[in-house]
Amino acid sequence: MKRFxxxxxxxxxxxxxxxxxxxxxxxxxxxxxxxxxxxxxxxxATAELAGSGARSYRLDVADRAAVxxxxxxxxxxxxxxxLVVNNAGVALGATVEEMSWEDYDWLLGINLGGVVNxxxxxxxxxxxxxxxxxxxxxxxFGFIGxxxxxxxxxxxxxxxxxxESLRQEMLIAGHPVGVSCVHPGGIKTNxxxxxxxxxxxxxEEAAAGFEKIARTTPEKAAQTIVRGVERGxxxxxxGPDAYVLDAIPRVLxxxxxxxxxxxxRLGLKRMGGH
Numbered sequence: 001m002k003r004f005x006x007x008x009x010x011x012x013x014x015x016x017x018x019x020x021x022x023x024x025x026x027x028x029x030x031x032x033x034x035x036x037x038x039x040x041x042x043x044x045a046t047a048e049l050a051g052s053g054a055r056s057y058r059l060d061v062a063d064r065a066a067v068x069x070x071x072x073x074x075x076x077x078x079x080x081x082x083l084v085v086n087n088a089g090v091a092l093g094a095t096v097e098e099m100s101w102e103d104y105d106w107l108l109g110i111n112l113g114g115v116v117n118x119x120x121x122x123x124x125x126x127x128x129x130x131x132x133x134x135x136x137x138x139x140x141f142g143f144i145g146x147x148x149x150x151x152x153x154x155x156x157x158x159x160x161x162x163x164e165s166l167r168q169e170m171l172i173a174g175h176p177v178g179v180s181c182v183h184p185g186g187i188k189t190n191x192x193x194x195x196x197x198x199x200x201x202x203x204e205e206a207a208a209g210f211e212k213i214a215r216t217t218p219e220k221a222a223q224t225i226v227r228g229v230e231r232g233x234x235x236x237x238x239g240p241d242a243y244v245l246d247a248i249p250r251v252l253x254x255x256x257x258x259x260x261x262x263x264x265r266l267g268l269k270r271m272g273g274h
Contacts, residue, residue: 001083001133001178001229005030008078012061012118013088015042018137018187021222022085023050029226034074034081036061037088061088061114062106071121081125083229085135086118093148104151111155116162123177132177133229135236136163140185140245144256147264167234178232182225185241187216215239 001007009026013019015037023033023046032053037043040058047056055077059070074081092099092107115136126132141149142156160181167179216239228236237243248256 001131001232003030004083004226007031007082007131008034008074008080009083009085010034010036010074010081010118010122011085011087012036012059012114014046014056015039016046018184018218018221018225019085019087020046020049021218022087022225023047023054025219025222025226026083027051027053031083032078034078036070061086061117062109064113064117067114067117067121071125074122075125080129081122082129082131083133083135084118084122084126085137085225086115087135087137088114089137089139092151094151095148096150099151107151108155111152112158112162115159119162119166126177127175130176132175134163134166134177134179135182135225135229136180137182137184138163140183140242142181142183143246144249144260147261164234178229180225180228180233180236182228182236182238183242183246184221185216185237185239185245187218187221187238215241 004026007030009022009031011019011022011026011033014023014033014035019035019037023035027033027050033047033050034055034057035043035047035050036057036059037046038058038060040056043056043058047054057070057073060066071081089111090107092103094103119134119136123134126134136159138159139152139156141153142160145153160183163179163181167181170177170179221238224238225236237246248260252259
């Protein structure tokens with residue numbers, strides 16, 4: 001996908017952060033955008049900023065039936081779909097001992113289930129468009145495991161594997177659909193402020209700590225993603241910290257886990273949100 005003029009882009013988690021920045025960047029490039037968020041008011045605010053080519057929807061990406069219905073609604077509203085960005089995600093910090101079954105189900109249902117639901121629901125429409133692209137947002141925590149992030153790690157490693165498998169399947173089948181997996185480092189978004197803190201950490205304290213180490217703006221992240229789609233990149237890394245954390249397991253192998261445990265005490269555990 002070299003140009004976005006007239007293309008239809010679907011973005012989940014579009015109420016803030018990377019999702020909102022992507023909506024504005026793609027609209028600026030001439031795309032029409034279907035914007036969803038579990039918070040319908042946030043999605044509507046983004047659509048207003050994006051202009052006349054935007055429509056907003058309230059959507060819980062963990063609800064498979066709702067996502068399937070959303071895909072049909074978007075096609076009815078726009079006539080086609082060319083680009084799907086499965087961006088919606090949540091955060092939750094707790095040890096395996098502390099975390100409840102309900103918290104595991106909640107996070108995995110959104111961060112992994114939402115990606116699978118969005119991909120499956122829109123894939124036939126992307127193939128039919130003749131010029132489609134899937135962007136699934138993983139994390140730097142799809143490269144390394146981090147204490148108190150077992151659920152987040154599980155989802156983001158799985159998104160990476162799911163997306164890499166999908167890309168190969170599209171190549172084998174000869175379908176006109178590009179596939180990219182995005183690995184953001186620390187991005188200045190609301191994910192920590194909006195997160196559940198099952199381990200008892202104060203949310204404001206966690207958000208303040210995250211803001212100190214999150215160096216990349218959502219706008220920069222959006223520009224990097226769009227450039228990656230233009231290039232047909234399989235993997236899109238965002239921020240200098242993403243390149244560092246991608247390199248660590250390549251160099252150290254499983255030996256990275258001991259220093260990672262030490263770094264977690266200094267706040268690394270908060271870096272993986274998008």
